[in-house]
Amino acid sequence: DTAVSQTPKYLVTQMGNDKSIKCEQNLGHDTMYWYKQDSKKFLKIMFSYNNKELIINETVPNRFSPKSPDKAHLNLHINSLELGDSAVYFCASSQGAVSSPLHFGNGTRLTVT
């Protein structure tokens, strides 16, 4: 069983559309994250939730809205997609404290045309 699973694996869409990426972890972890990896491979944190509560919200456009229905799920909804949103989005989870290892999902490659 995949510990952190995200869907879809690939997402191709046009500018202006709205799309969602889903993430689920079965590790029993308290904290979940969204990271964005651009074409240069930079890994940048976007959001972090601890037990369904938002604890980190980086300077991300408000077109990006995370939602955590329970501590095992963290979804990412993106409105009015732009070309610059094209990237690989990784979901991750950790036990709770920031000095805990991150477990990443396999990533969602988003391509905006």
Add this chain to the structure above:
Amino acid sequence: GENVEQHPSTLSVQEGDSAVIKCTYSDSASNYFPWYKQELGKRPQLIIDIRSNVGEKKDQRIAVTLNKTAKHFSLHITETQPEDSAVYFCAAGGNRDDKIIFGKGTRLHILP
């Protein structure tokens, strides 16, 4: 907030030789320093981590050293093998900002 610098951005070493990747961090409150390996098209995976109460940690061919005074830490891979080819990321966390910040990555090529 925390800032993590990583060097070099690309590194080529002959198979069997050692590889060293270096990182510096800015926030003296950081106390957790993981290293991740990302193979082409795959997710980053933790290979080793170190906490600020130790200066060195080793796991088979991989070792990490930490100098808290100078705020830098390094990854050492000995007897490199073709499967070591990947992008390696250092990171720092446990600081007052409550998040893990990644370096920009080092693409390691193992030459036959």
